Amino acid sequence: MKYLIFGANVTGQTFFENYLNKIEIVGVVDREIKKYSKHFEGIGCWSNMTEVPSNILENINVILVASSSIKQSESIKFMLQRIVENLNINVVSIFEIDFYADFMSTLSRESRVTFFKEKKGDITYRLDYDDLNKDSIVIDLGGYMGQWTSDIYSKYNANVFVFEPIPEYCEFIKKRFEKNPKIKVYECGLADRQYISKIYLNEDATTTFGDIDSPYYNVELIEYSNFMKTNNLNTIDLIKINIEGGEFDLLDSIIKNDDVKNFKHIQVQFHDFVPNSDIRRENIRQELKKTHKLTYNYDFVWENWSLKS
Incomplete structure (x- = not known):
């Protein structure tokens, strides 16, 4: 089998480095190949x-699509299929490089964060939702200073419920x-159940898994399902979850209670300081x-899941 990589970005470079001696890679195509050719020594490099x-x-x-976005990969695959047909060549298959298995797992968290920032993920991936509008219901879990809420409201004029348990x-x-x-703010958090929790402070981050000697607040967490019933929220168009470790119990509960279909888009940051975080995250992802469907993924940085149509 002979493989051609389409895309000389970091994804393509990492795949090439990992698989050079395992499969026969004949070349790489990228419109900016002059910039990246040094990373692909020994194979053909072409701009189109x-x-x-x-x-x-x-x-x-096989043509391998190297893209950091699953959504982008699908459009590239469609385009390549048309090109293959026009060139009258017999390519067995066109598919995207598995971003989770073949790329992200090779990077440190620091590198994943850097890569996400290079992609301007906070103003692209995290705000890009084709079906949001002025009637949409958005929940922001972990409001911090309210910047994401401000951005999502400015773009869609949506109704936003913000939860931030730290008083300041x-x-x-x-x-x-x-x-x-249209923006309602609550001094509490949403969780799998209602209880009082210690939230430890660590500079601009908070967590329920802090050092016992760290400063903390006793904060109220309310059950997500009770909040939804009280406010007559049957469907949530988008929920953003950045709750410093609490995402595991919350998502486990949402899935277990069969409420997950009530959330059209789930944007979540998993945290790897939680015990068994890798296993728990993978179990949630499988569910x-x-x-x-996964629309983008940067392990333990940000990922988004959108309801299948």
Whole structure:
């Protein structure tokens, strides 16, 4: 089998490095290949498909799409299929490089964060929802200073429920949006059940898994299902979850109670300081796959799941 990589970005580079001696990679195509060619020594480098020599094109079995976005990969695959048909070459298959298994797992968390920032993920991936509008219901869990709420509201004019249990942060958010009736702010958190929890402070982060010697607050966490019933919220168009370790119990409960289909989009940051975080995250992901599709993924940074149509 002969493989051609389409995309010379970091995903393509990492795949090439990992699989160079395992499969036969004949070349790479990228419109900015001059910038990246040094990473692909020993194979052909071309800026577009029409530059690939005919004797190589005729023998390609698989085209690997190197993309950091599953959504982007799908559009590239469609485009490549048309190109393959027009060039009249017999390619067995076109598929995206498995972003989770073949790329993200090779990077440290620091590198994943850097890569996410390079992609301007906070203003692209995390705000990009084609079906949100002025009637949408959005929940922001872990409001902090309210910037994500501000961005999502500005883009869609949506109705936003913000939860921030730390008094100082919550007060700041309340003042920030006090003249906006479409943004409601609550000094508590949402959880799998109602209880009082210790929230430890660590600079701009908070967590329920802190050092016992760290400063902390006793904060109220309310059961998500009771909140939804009280406010007549049958469907949540988007929920953003950044609750410093509490995401595991919350999502486990949402899935167990069969409420997951009531959430159209789930944007979540998992945290690896939680015991057995890898196993727990993977179990949740396997359950989410039954009802939702992954639209982007940066392990333990940000990922998004959208309800299947």
